[in-house]
Amino acid sequence: MASLVTEDCEGIFNDRDEAQDEVDGAPASYGTRGIFLGKDADxxxxxxxxxxxxxxxxxxxxxxxxxxxxxxxxxxxxxxxxxxxxxxxxxxxxxxxxxxxxxxxxxxxxxxxxxxxxxxxxxxxxxxxxxxxxxxxxxxxxxxxxxxxxxxxxxxxxxxxxxxxxxxxxxxxxxxxNPPKCLVEVETAAGQGEDLQGALMHIIAPFSGAFPFLTVREANSTDNGAGTSNNREDGPPAKNRRTEDVVPPISLTLSFPGNMQSRATQVNERLASSWKRVNFPDQTDTDPTFYVEDRHGLPAVGIATGAAAAGVKMSVFAQDEAKFAEMAEFYAKVLGTDAMERVTKEGQTKVSMFPLSPRAEFYVIRQPGLNLRTASNLTLYFLVSGFTLPGRRVGDDHMEVTDPEGNKVMLFTVGK
Missing domain, CATH: 3.30.70 (Alpha-Beta Plaits)
Known part of the structure; x- marks a missing residue:
């Protein structure tokens, strides 16, 4: 029975003072359970x-x-x-x-x-x-x-x-x-689950010993469905320049407080060795550093330093400016809460933020100039108390829906 169950639904953050838990050059709080892998064949x-x-x-x-x-x-x-x-x-x-x-x-x-x-x-x-x-x-x-x-x-x-x-x-x-309110699932082809799980654990390990916000599902199919086509905008050019880098519509940002700066450096180095760093339009030195990996169709991973506490920010990027409000409304219904909305960078970037817990936040972001690709192997999961939106039932306790831009969303309940 492979499962990632911790006392805290948000897993284990390695946010103790590094000076207090160094053992043989590595933080003692590093866990080994890491990221959950589920296999359809099992x-x-x-x-x-x-x-x-x-x-x-x-x-x-x-x-x-x-x-x-x-x-x-x-x-x-x-x-x-x-x-x-x-x-x-x-x-x-x-x-x-x-x-x-x-x-x-x-x-x-x-x-x-x-x-x-x-x-x-x-x-x-x-x-x-x-x-x-x-x-x-x-x-x-x-x-x-x-x-x-x-x-x-x-x-x-x-x-x-x-x-x-x-x-x-x-x-x-x-x-x-014992799941968090939101997580991202990556679907991979049969026979590739362990390798992908190991690669992701290698990246996440300095930040979290048990990371429930990202899971891997190994499908029976030999095709993981990772989309590589671009979703370029129709209509007039964006006011801001478009980045040449192709970015998935879903991202995870790891927030590091001051006592975890060396661990942020470790994660940054591990990402830089095998992922591609991307620059968002009008990015500043204080913005998170983002990386993408196209071969497995993974979500973008961001590194944010100087945070008040260790935490995770999950984001979905809206491609169509006209659908931003519809996207924010959709996720408000999913989460059952209103968003904290703001417009930044001279009225160009739009953000709706949904606080999930003291450690986690979910964002709907519209950033002109982003070159988004499809991501059919990525699914956003949300823990709900019941199913109120129309969708396709997947077993007794899951329902699949799509957001206004076609991203896959899975609502699920847990027996108590």
């Missing part, structure tokens, strides 16, 4: 009872046992449910078993343990352990995907239709999370 099927119309059955319906590969893992908050085992979830596969009472029954702690043990007894030889429960579900930690599939086979064979007054109606793969 997601096992979910098993469920499918209702069908049946005029000869009670209630005019019957059920078929089915299985299908879900597009996403079921997301559970790290503090989900009640504990029934001292085992702390680690390597392995989490599986959520959903129950339906056959009579006037509800789960309590003692009954949950008995039901969980009976399921294993009836399934026979499944290598797993029940670790948590809530009134309608049991959560198991399986040794691996094969053990999870073994329980699925027992379900498909009808062995779990009656378990101490309950019926198992669904088994689905899950993972623990």
């Amino acid at each position: 997601i096992p099927p979910k098993y469920f009872l499918h209702k069908i119309f049946s005029p000869f059955s009670e209630g005019m319906q019957s059920f078929q046992r089915r299985s299908e590969k879900p597009p996403k893992l079921k997301l559970l908050h790290k503090d989900w449910g009640h504990t029934m085992s001292p085992t702390v979830a680690g390597e392995g596969r989490l599986g959520l078993v959903c129950l339906e009472p056959l009579g006037p029954l509800t789960l309590n702690e003692d009954h949950a343990k008995k039901v969980a043990e009976t399921i294993l007894s009836q399934a026979k030889d499944v290598q797993c352990e029940p670790i948590r429960w809530n009134p309608t579900d049991l959560l198991y930690l399986f040794k691996d995907n094969e053990a999870y599939l073994d329980l699925g086979k027992a379900f498909s064979n009808g062995q779990l239709d009656e378990v101490m007054g309950f019926k198992v109606v669904k088994i689905e793969p899950a993972m623990f999370v």
Whole structure:
């Protein structure tokens, strides 16, 4: 069960005083978990009872046992449910078993343990352990995907239709999370996930030991869909000069306070060695330094120094000036909050800023002269309490929408 779960939803910033934690020439606070990598190929099927119309059955319906590969893992908050085992979830596969009472029954702690043990007894030889429960579900930690599939086979064979007054109606793969309100996902081709994760961890390591604002998803396809075409503006030339550099529409800016300046230098050097530095129109010496990497279609990464505290700024650049207000309104609806808006640099650059937390901010920026490219392999994720915008459902707890300029946005909820 690969997951990046920390006590703080914003991960681990290496912002201790460098003079206090140098060990063998490297800060002791550097973490090793870094950036989460998920692989579509590793997601096992979910098993469920499918209702069908049946005029000869009670209630005019019957059920078929089915299985299908879900597009996403079921997301559970790290503090989900009640504990029934001292085992702390680690390597392995989490599986959520959903129950339906056959009579006037509800789960309590003692009954949950008995039901969980009976399921294993009836399934026979499944290598797993029940670790948590809530009134309608049991959560198991399986040794691996094969053990999870073994329980699925027992379900498909009808062995779990009656378990101490309950019926198992669904088994689905899950993972623990503690996500920030916004993050950027990079999709890469099959077989390239580890290399890309390692390259990004190398860059991020001096700044953060666990960085949940950027994730990597390895698709089943051998084509990562990284867009390389330009989205040049129609109409009259921009008032400011257009940069010759091609920039993705999404960026991440790492903010370094005064006690992290040497770490800012490390990140800057690592980016400069393999990425291309770009100059935004009318950029000044006090503006962040930005780098781009086109081969994998990654977001632009900025380095900002002199910040009050370590933090992250995620930005989406608006291509069309006429759509800037629409873009800002769209993200205001997504985030459920109003933006702090401002116009800078003689009325040319427009900015809508959404504070996410003391450590994170999200920006919609319209900067004339930027030469933006498409980025079909980048997706902005937003944690929401519910789905209020029209879109395409992706599993039970994800919904895909697009912003007014066609950028992919994924809204998601987390089970608590």
